[in-house]
Amino acid sequence: MRWTIKPKPKQEDINALADALKVDELVAQLLLQRGISTYDEAKHFFRPQLSDLHDPFLMKDMDIAVHRIEEAIANGENILVYGDYDVDGTTAVALMSSYLLSYYPNVATYIPDRYDEGYGVSFKGIDFAEDNGFSLIIALDCGVKAIDKIAYAQQKGIDFIICDHHRPGTILPSAVAVLDPKREDCSYPYDELCGCGVGFKLIQALGSRRGETIDDVIYYLDLVATAIGADIVPITGENRILAFYGLQVINQQPRIGFKAIIDQINKKELTITDVVFIIAPRINAAGRMKHGQHAVNLLTETDMGQALKFAAEIEKFNADRKGLDKSITEEALVQIKENGEIEGFTSVVYHDSWHKGVIGIVASRLIETYYRPTLVFTKSGDKLAASARSVKGFDVYNALEGCADYIEQFGGHKYAAGLTLLEEQYHNFKHQFEKVVKETIEPHLLIPEITIDSKITLKQITPKLMRILKQFAPFGPGNMSPVFIAENVADTGYAKGVGANGAHLKVAVVQQDSYKIDGIGFNLGDKLPLVTGRKPFDVVFSIDENEWQGTVSLQLKIRDIK
Structure with a gap:
């Protein structure tokens, strides 16, 4: 290590903050290292206030999104709430669908099948919407790069509202509204929201038009806090407020689905770490092992008896997931050794039978042994699919851009990404990825810090x-x-x-x-x-x-x- x-901050700054807050120098130093240098900033940090949440209408296209949803409700249109199969996506779908259903009945949910459809908006999902008379799709935690899919929906007369937090490409999809604080032309004051967080801003905006205050939507913050923890977004600024109050909801009045999970574990008060390691893996296990819709069903269930059944089912998925990720990690470690790749700058492994639902976890496990950017591939239909994970300080998304000639499709973040490629390109890609990382990584980043x-x-x-x-x-x-x-x-x-x-x-x-x-x-x-x-x-x-x-x-x- x-x-x-x-x-260490300047001594005079430490002294000034210690005096202002009546705390000792160590506490003042820790606060300054977190960018907190005044009494007011410390007050906001220690006593987060819901009133400090930003006006949702500061987000580009928010007014258009709200208007289109109000129009759909006025016209009795069918609305499909569509989201990714991970924790951020399923919590976002649970949040948006349960909020809309609280005052409008024509709402259904759709989670793509990880194996059949893959990540994000799918043609199959759009066909489902057309076949079932949905004229508006609200996509959460995905969609900002789905140019061709949104164009396909447009041809069928289906409108899209996108709530995403991933980096957009150079062109935005032709949706009615694209809510994404990472848009270049969006001046929203905080751009580190997760997908569920962007969804929350949309229900906050919808609620404000219906005369609701933040207190009327606080109930949904348990979902937002779970997504913030699971998606590893910064717990700063607005996310800190959302996570702080979301944890209070989880600990004081959790929704029935969370209560069904919590009742199975012996823990009095859950921290964000507990949410990340206890609640999130169980929600994720549904999409990994079976189907993400199981997670949405649990998170939106209002009957305790039914929720306990769903929770037991998800507990089984999670146990199966643990067994698989252990055995695949062992196989991958053997492969790295047998291929003589222990000294490389990257770990890239592939087996056609590895379970697609756990390759992201396996990539993280491999980094625990060989600390370097890692990709784990498996067969997915007629292509190969991979999960990428990175080490602290290295942008794996940028590295993948340097291998774009060999990739069919990719997306993600600095530290985690997903991609697909043709099987015949695997060795070319593997060679190029090693070359790009070797040329761009600073050697000290390969030692855990x-x-x-x-x-x-x-x-x-x-x-x-x-x-x-x-x-x-x-x-x-x-x-x-x-x-x-x-x-x-x-x-x-x-x-x-x-x-x-x-x-x-x-x-x-x-x-x-x-x-x-x-x-x-x-x-x-x-x-x-x-x-x-x-x-x-x-x-x-x-x-x-x-x-x-x-x-x-x-x-x-x-x-x-x-």
Whole structure:
């Protein structure tokens, strides 16, 4: 691991903010490192307010989208709410359809089949709309690059409203309205919304025209918070407000579908991390293993008995997904070794029988072993389909643009993308991708980095500090949980490996014999020799609470040791 300590802000800025907020210097430093330098900015950060959400009509085409939906309702048209099969797409479809159905009956949902139709707007989906008399499709978390599909719908007299957050191409599709804060000509103040977030702005706008306030749509924020966490968008600005209140909804009055999932796990209060690792994989498992519509059914269900059935079904999908991703990861690791590609700049693997629903997860798993841009391919119809994942600081989307000659279709983000190509182009693509990455990646990006906020001493770790750090949540990109380094600490003789085969490291450390604190390092069991015999070491960690037999104590959640 590369340890990178963030630059310390100027001492006079730290002093000024500490004085203004009546906090100690460490807290002021952490805030300044997050771009918070005034009392007012700190107030907005610690006390997010729904009133600080932006006016949805600041988004380009919002007025047109609202007008077209109002017109459809006035004319009794059938509206199809269409979305991608992942968490962002299915939550967005659940949000938009349940909101519209609360006051208008002619609304149905459509999630494309991952295997039959692939990502985004499909010709099959448009044919379905035509066959069933839908004259307006609202597409969520997809559509901004579906030029030919939208043109096809236009020929059939079907209008499209697009709510997307992916980077548009040079040409926008000929939809009635394209809501995407990443549009070059859109001056909306915050461009990091997820697809469900853009959908929320549309229902906020629709509601405002019906005399509703933000309090009337707060109920939908559990879906938005889940999408924000799962889609790994920055938890800054407007997303921070949406996630903060969405978590409150999840913990205080979750929709029936979420309650059915939460009731199966023993957790009192869910954090954004719990949403990412407990709720999101289950919602995703539906689209991966069976069909994304199962997730929409669960998220829109209002009968608890039925929701529990749906949740049990999704639990089974998730268990199947776990087994598959484990076995495929093992096969892929063998392939990398057998092909003699351990020393390369990329990992590109392919097998025609790998399950398309888990190749994205497998790509992420491979990065845990070989830290470099990774693609996992499988057979999809008469083509090959892949999921791409990247390492911190490297734009895999741009790298794929450098391989466009060999690709049929691709889309995505800086760190995650999907693509299809013809089987005969696989080796050409693989060679070109390695070449592009080798020429453009900075070598240090191939070593995993831990970004450290500050050096501290163990005696600075107090219940008061923990109370303040908890108010930094929800954590995520742009506002990660603070990470610290303590130098020259030693174990008290308690260190041991715990868990299966001693996989995890348990320690009790002191610094200058003054203050003892326990620590746990998950998957750091191999570091045990570094800490035994009271040898001094440096430790990088976040601060955590450990509850044991009703007693809560502070502990180090260890990230690395040197």
